[in-house]
Amino acid sequence: MTRFVLIQTSHPGNVGSAARAMKVMGFSELVLVAPRFADVLCQEETVAMASGAADILARARIVATLEEALDGCTFACATAMTPRDFGPPVREPRALFADLAAAPAESAHKLALVFGSERYGMSNEDVYRCHAVLSIPTHPDYGSLNLAQAVQLLAYDWRQALGGFPVQARTADPRLADAPAVQGLLRHLEEALVAVEYLDPAAPKKLLPRLNQLFNRAQLTVEELHIWRGIARAMLKQSAALAGTSATGKSGARDEA
Incomplete structure (x- = not known):
């Protein structure tokens, strides 16, 4: 199981886009921590940006703290750009995901991917609650990612580590003319x-x-x-x-x- 946790999101469109990003990669568990708008899951912009992932929004939960959001998870990954003086190790997503996916089924983690707010990212306290910090490789001069884009990238990498989905090419009518x-x-x-x-x-x-x-x-x-x-x-x-x-x-x- 994989849980996506969004902390103090401020833009409804990002919540909807994150739900869509999750669904296309086969994930469904979304938890919001103290979002800016209490009704964000049913706002028009949220539903519009979800574009077919309304079921993800319908099952999503809103909680007050990250501690509540991580209840039941055994391994939490923070997404934070700013280096901390100390704290969990910083890992490149694909390498860490490969390690997690290689674990035997009986010891597989309940994984949480934690994303900070659009304006402030993650606080030190929230980062310290996590087991690892994921750093998405970006251009050194500009590494700022939109929240929903970050969700999509990590959802894709994690799904690939789990084996991915088969590509089903849509082909034209294969019958040859006689x-x-x-x-x-x-x-x-x-x-x-x-x-x-x-x-x-x-x-x-x-x-x-x-x-x-x-x-x-x-x-x-x-x-x-x-x-x-x-x-x-x-x-x-x-x-x-x-x-x-x-x-x-x-x-x-x-x-x-």
């Missing part, structure tokens, strides 16, 4: 190419056989064949429209004469 369908396309294209005066039917030379070979090498799918059919239809439609315009113009000229 030979008769390709020949039908060639006849359609021939008609369109003649209509736009690209192909001379009296002297076609080798254009159509070359197109035939091109389509064979490409191994057109059914969807791709339909696209080419659509192009041919558009060419014929445009050619007919231009022919109609030309005929109308000629007719008008005769009338004037």
Whole structure:
């Protein structure tokens, strides 16, 4: 189990965005510590920025102190930019997460990822309650991250350490067009190419056989064949429209004469 803890958040949009960041990585437990607005979980901006993660907001809890938020957690990670004179060790997220994920199931931690307020970060007292401080590697000249961005980065790294999710590529219709369908396309294209005066039917030379070979090498799918059919239809439609315009113009000229 993993718990995301947000301390004294001041912007409702960040709460909603954090909920969305959690959900896309498969996490659901959100606890807010003394947020600026007591009704932040149901504010319009919060719900809008959650964008489909309203269930995370519905289950979220609001507590008064970090001590309450960490109840039941066995390992807490602070996110703090400012170095402390003493306190928990500072770790790079991926390295620490790899260590935590490698632990045997019977000794696996109930992990808490703790984020400070947008304006002040985390207090020393809150950092000292944690077992480690996570430092997200950033450009040395500018390391300030938006709260929701930090939640997304750590949620992603932790999910990857846990094994991640399989990538399911969305592919087009894989069916290949058969030979008769390709020949039908060639006849359609021939008609369109003649209509736009690209192909001379009296002297076609080798254009159509070359197109035939091109389509064979490409191994057109059914969807791709339909696209080419659509192009041919558009060419014929445009050619007919231009022919109609030309005929109308000629007719008008005769009338004037």
